[in-house]
Structure formats: C-alpha cells, structure tokens
Amino acid sequence: MGEKNTIQETVAHRFKQFLIAKRLRQTKERFAILRAIYDIEGTFTIEDLEQTMQNRRFHVSTGTLYLTTQLLVQANLLIRHPFSSTSAIFERIADDRPRSYQICNNCHLVTRIKSKELASSFDCYHPRTFSVSHRIAYVYGICAKCNRAIHKQLKLAQQTNNQDH
Numbered sequence: 179m180g181e182k183n184t185i186q187e188t189v190a191h192r193f194k195q196f197l198i199a200k201r202l203r204q205t206k207e208r209f210a211i212l213r214a215i216y217d218i219e220g221t222f223t224i225e226d227l228e229q230t231m232q233n234r235r236f237h238v239s240t241g242t243l244y245l246t247t248q249l250l251v252q253a254n255l256l257i258r259h260p261f262s263s264t265s266a267i268f269e270r271i272a273d274d275r276p277r278s279y280q281i282c283n284n285c286h287l288v289t290r291i292k293s294k295e296l297a298s299s300f301d302c303y304h305p306r307t308f309s310v311s312h313r314i315a316y317v318y319g320i321c322a323k324c325n326r327a328i329h330k331q332l333k334l335a336q337q338t339n340n341q342d343h
C-alpha cells in the first residue's frame with residue numbers, strides 16, 4: 179500500500195512538471211485519469227479506462243481520455259504498444275522494470291514473456307550517452323494455436339492435391 183502511494187505521488191509530480199513545462203492546465207480530470215491508469219495492472223484500452231472512470235463515478239468525456247492519454251505518452255508515463263488491434267493498447271510505465279511481449283502475426287494474440295535471459299540482457303545494457311526511460315522487447319511470430327491450424331490446413335491441401343493426381 180505504502181509503495182503504491184509513492185508511485186502515485188511520483189507520477190503525479192512528474193505529470194505536474196510536464197504540464198507546467200508545456201504551459202498546459204493542471205485539471206483535476208487529468209490527474210484523476212493518471213491515478214486510474216496507475217491502478218490498472220497490465221495493458222488496457224480507452225474503453226477499459228472509460229469503464230474504470232465510470233466505476234469511480236468520475237465523469238470524463240472520451241475526448242478527454244484520448245487527449246490525456248496522449249499527454250501521458252508524451253510525458254513518458256504511459257506507453258502505447260504497437261500491437262495490431264482495432265483499439266490502441268496502453269500500459270503504464272510504473273518503474274524501469276523491463277517488459278517483453280510476443281505477438282502472433284496471424285491472430286495478433288499478445289502474451290507477456292517471462293524470460294530470465296531477456297531480462298538479464300536488458301540488465302547488461304547500460305548506454306553511456308543515452309538516458310533510458312523504459313525497456314520493452316517485442317518478439318513476433320506464430321502462436322501454437324495458429325501453428326496447429328496452419329499445419330492442419332497444409333495437410334488437407336496435400337491430401338486434396340494427392341487425390342487430384
């Protein structure tokens with residue numbers, strides 16, 4: 179609980195500094211959205227965020243949600259994942275903990291990778307002239323389910339082909 183409050187305070191402070199630097203207004207909506215985002219574990223869409231705000235009985239327009247998430251991405255407090263999906267997928271940057279994802283090229287399924295090897299190679303990377311804000315790895319390929327479906331399809335095609343000849 180204590181640790182969570184510290185993260186909330188830290189990100190609120192960073193967002194405040196960002197808004198001051200950009201000469202933007204520090205509205206209570208913007209900070210309420212930031213708080214809600216930092217209470218969501220893992221990835222979320224604008225629709226999920228809208229639901230979270232509704233559950234808190236805090237009314238904000240969808241436009242405000244879009245604009246605020248854009249500002250939070252610029253402020254380095256939120257990432258927008260480059261996943262192929264109908265809605266944008268976001269995730270908070272709670273700390274500098276590296277994260278890795280594997281994405282299926284076929285069905286666009288996204289799964290979190292828990293690999294010690296990937297984590298340790300992130301740990302070994304300390305650039306001297308580049309200040310790192312966050313570390314994310316994306317691995318693209320074909321998921322097990324799609325692989326099975328592709329093999330099945332191939333087998334069927336081969337059988338049909340053999341019957342034809």
Ligand SMILES: [Zn+2]
Binds near residue numbers: 284285286287323325
């Ligand atoms: Zn797949």
